Amino acid sequence: MKQRHVAIDPITRLEGHGKIDIFLNDKGDVDHAYLQIPELRGFEVFSLGRPSEDMPQITSRICGVCPTAHHMAATKALDDLYQVECHPVGRKIRELVYNTFMLEDHALHVYILGGPDFIVGPDAPKELRNVIGVIGKVGLDVGKKVISMRRRLRGIINYAGGKVIHPVLGLPGGVAKGISPDQIAEFKQIAAEGLEFAKFTLQVFKDIVLKNEAYVKLITSDAFTHKTYYMGLVDKDNKVNFYDGDVRVVTPEGKEYAKFPIRDYLQHINEHVEPWTYIKFPFLKNVGWKGFTEGGRSGVYAVAPMARLNAADGMATPEAQKAYEEYFKVLGGKPVHHTLANHYARVIEMIQAAETIVALVNDPQITSKDFRTLPTKTPKIGVGVVEAPRGTLIHHYETDERGLMRKTNLIVATIGNSARIAMSVDKAAKGLIKGGNVSDGLLNQVEMAFRAYDPCFGCATHTLPGEMPLIVTLRDLKGGVIKEIRR
Amino acid sequence: MGNDILGDDAVGFHAARSLRSEPFEGVDVVETGEAGLALLDHLEGYDRALILDAIATGKCRPGTVLSWGRKDFKDIVSPSPHFSGLPELIQLAERVGMHFPKDMRVLAMEVEDPTVFRESLTPGAAQALPALVSEARRVLAEWGHAQPAAMLTGGPRTRR
Numbered sequence: 193m194k195q196r197h198v199a200i201d202p203i204t205r206l207e208g209h210g211k212i213d214i215f216l217n218d219k220g221d222v223d224h225a226y227l228q229i230p231e232l233r234g235f236e237v238f239s240l241g242r243p244s245e246d247m248p249q250i251t252s253r254i255c256g257v258c259p260t261a262h263h264m265a266a267t268k269a270l271d272d273l274y275q276v277e278c279h280p281v282g283r284k285i286r287e288l289v290y291n292t293f294m295l296e297d298h299a300l301h302v303y304i305l306g307g308p309d310f311i312v313g314p315d316a317p318k319e320l321r322n323v324i325g326v327i328g329k330v331g332l333d334v335g336k337k338v339i340s341m342r343r344r345l346r347g348i349i350n351y352a353g354g355k356v357i358h359p360v361l362g363l364p365g366g367v368a369k370g371i372s373p374d375q376i377a378e379f380k381q382i383a384a385e386g387l388e389f390a391k392f393t394l395q396v397f398k399d400i401v402l403k404n405e406a407y408v409k410l411i412t413s414d415a416f417t418h419k420t421y422y423m424g425l426v427d428k429d430n431k432v433n434f435y436d437g438d439v440r441v442v443t444p445e446g447k448e449y450a451k452f453p454i455r456d457y458l459q460h461i462n463e464h465v466e467p468w469t470y471i472k473f474p475f476l477k478n479v480g481w482k483g484f485t486e487g488g489r490s491g492v493y494a495v496a497p498m499a500r501l502n503a504a505d506g507m508a509t510p511e512a513q514k515a516y517e518e519y520f521k522v523l524g525g526k527p528v529h530h531t532l533a534n535h536y537a538r539v540i541e542m543i544q545a546a547e548t549i550v551a552l553v554n555d556p557q558i559t560s561k562d563f564r565t566l567p568t569k570t571p572k573i574g575v576g577v578v579e580a581p582r583g584t585l586i587h588h589y590e591t592d593e594r595g596l597m598r599k600t601n602l603i604v605a606t607i608g609n610s611a612r613i614a615m616s617v618d619k620a621a622k623g624l625i626k627g628g629n630v631s632d633g634l635l636n637q638v639e640m641a642f643r644a645y646d647p648c649f650g651c652a653t654h655t656l657p658g659e660m661p662l663i664v665t666l667r668d669l670k671g672g673v674i675k676e677i678r679r
Numbered sequence: 680m681g682n683d684i685l686g687d688d689a690v691g692f693h694a695a696r697s698l699r700s701e702p703f704e705g706v707d708v709v710e711t712g713e714a715g716l717a718l719l720d721h722l723e724g725y726d727r728a729l730i731l732d733a734i735a736t737g738k739c740r741p742g743t744v745l746s747w748g749r750k751d752f753k754d755i756v757s758p759s760p761h762f763s764g765l766p767e768l769i770q771l772a773e774r775v776g777m778h779f780p781k782d783m784r785v786l787a788m789e790v791e792d793p794t795v796f797r798e799s800l801t802p803g804a805a806q807a808l809p810a811l812v813s814e815a816r817r818v819l820a821e822w823g824h825a826q827p828a829a830m831l832t833g834g835p836r837t838r839r
Binding site: 358 | 682683684712714715716717719720767770771774775777795796797
């Protein structure tokens with residue numbers, strides 16, 4: 193069958209590493225669509241021979257978007273490597289920083305990155321689908337509130353972590369710095385405001401998205417639905433936990449399939465490789481790789497907010513739990529399979545993060561001057577895990593007896609979703625592009641299929657200012673350009 | 680701006696460090712690997728901003744220094760899936776009444792491949808670095824910042 197080739201090829205700073213290729217058949221319908229991600233290269237080799245203590249700083253440089261997640265996964269890998277349990281106060285400080293990061297990062301996505309698609313509308317003019325359009329819709333005061341809240345939350349990370357972008361907080365067995373009692377009154381104020389802000393965001397989401405029938409229809413539409421396994425960290429009560437816990441996997445029907453400590457991840461996760469992309473596709477080893485297919489027989493699984501809520505029995509904090517229960521009620525029961533529900537789940541996670549921050553800054557132990565247990569054992573193998581905003585993030589290190597790196601394996605959050613993202617892009621394209629109609633709004637909705645996962649493709653390529661970051665190329669079977677559309 | 684473990688992506692840092700070693704009056708030198716909204720924190724409160732960066736357009740010879748002014752960032756051309764670009768930041772700052780640089784210049788060196796982890800510049804980028812520094816010095820002089828000869832202790836900040 194004759195094919196045409198449509199490429200959505202943004203060349204802006206971050207997403208320059210992602211490109212959607214859509215192949216149309218001779219009827220103008222989608223034959224196949226997939227996401228290509230030319231990954232950053234050589235990190236494993238780059239890390240060899242370095243002191244393992246450097247890993248929290250080095251890995252936080254992998255990405256300018258979520259350095260705190262890498263820093264924390266690396267720090268926890270060092271705990272394991274040096275066989276030391278984190279000091280309880282150090283753990284609380286880490287959790288304070290980490291939940292603050294989750295709240296700030298999720299807020300950024302809700303209002304700035306993914307939110308514009310809903311708040312402004314998926315078919316709104318492209319020049320309005322951004323933070324300016326959001327302000328136009330929700331009001332200037334809300335815009336000011338978002339900016340101010342974000343800055344104040346980053347102040348907590350900055351204080352405890354040294355630097356937001358490359359934190360120097362984590363050490364094996366604890367943290368590098370405690371929290372001064374002089375600081376706590378301000379943190380309590382920020383925490384209280386953060387919780388109000390998270391609850392306000394839920395209300396914004398309800399008012400703008402859930403009350404809009406068309407949006408709810410889009411969220412629950414078949415084009416954005418996949419029945420896969422779901423993965424997330426849970427605490428001892430099987431509640432969502434961003435910082436620590438066992439990895440829990442549930443089936444597409446929502447039943448527990450596996451629950452394991454992160455040290456055992458290689459018994460459960462394997463990675464499939466495709467020739468057309470650098471990205472690897474993790475899958476559940478004991479189910480097996482059956483291609484980009486859904487259902488209980490396919491090892492494809494999902495991570496990130498929607499998956500976390502599916503994989504857990506509930507949220508760990510009361511307000512978030514209420515929102516969790518309402519979420520499943522609104523979306524037709526558990527588990528939720530609608531990719532775009534990630535936006536809703538993200539807001540619920542904001543509430544849990546905020547409530548956790550409030551609890552931690554009100555914990556008298558948080559200002560203790562004792563916050564680290566010194567490691568005394570010889571390092572060998574360490575595996576650390578956190579729930580990054582974008583999903584389960586695993587760092588695996590092996591060293592010699594001096595602690596110099598011999599092996600590094602990272603399963604970054606976006607990679608955990610890679611197979612499902614590829615399926616989402618393919619399905620959305622097939623559902624939305626018919627008869628060769630590739631309008632701008634339709635293309636944006638295809639992009640929405642992967643944007644909902646809040647994917648992170650690394651950060652190195654830069655755009656030429658003023659140029660159109662989206663290029664659509666129609667090609668014949670031999671790759672010749674029939675037409676090129678720039679927007 | 681850049682990433683100091685992604686080879687030539689750090690060329691802006693190298694240029695900034697060179698400028699820092701010869702402090703200009705009234706100039707703060709800041710290094711950041713951040714993008715998007717986080718840049719507001721670095722830009723707010725300044726009258727002018729000179730951004731030094733790497734760029735991979737594939738449209739000119741590696742080592743070429745490209746330059747843009749604030750007017751080039753006037754229009755938001757498309758939504759970005761993962762961050763807010765300078766055009767959005769500028770409009771956002773204006774909308775919320777933020778004290779934001781009225782004068783903005785971006786100098787970016789074309790680099791070949793900023794996707795490989797390494798701590799050093801490629802020979803080509805290292806060779807072209809003086810041209811980027813020289814152009815940065817010229818912009819600072821154009822903005823009235825004194826040459827460093829008499830400025831050994833750093834100068835007052837322009838932040839209000």
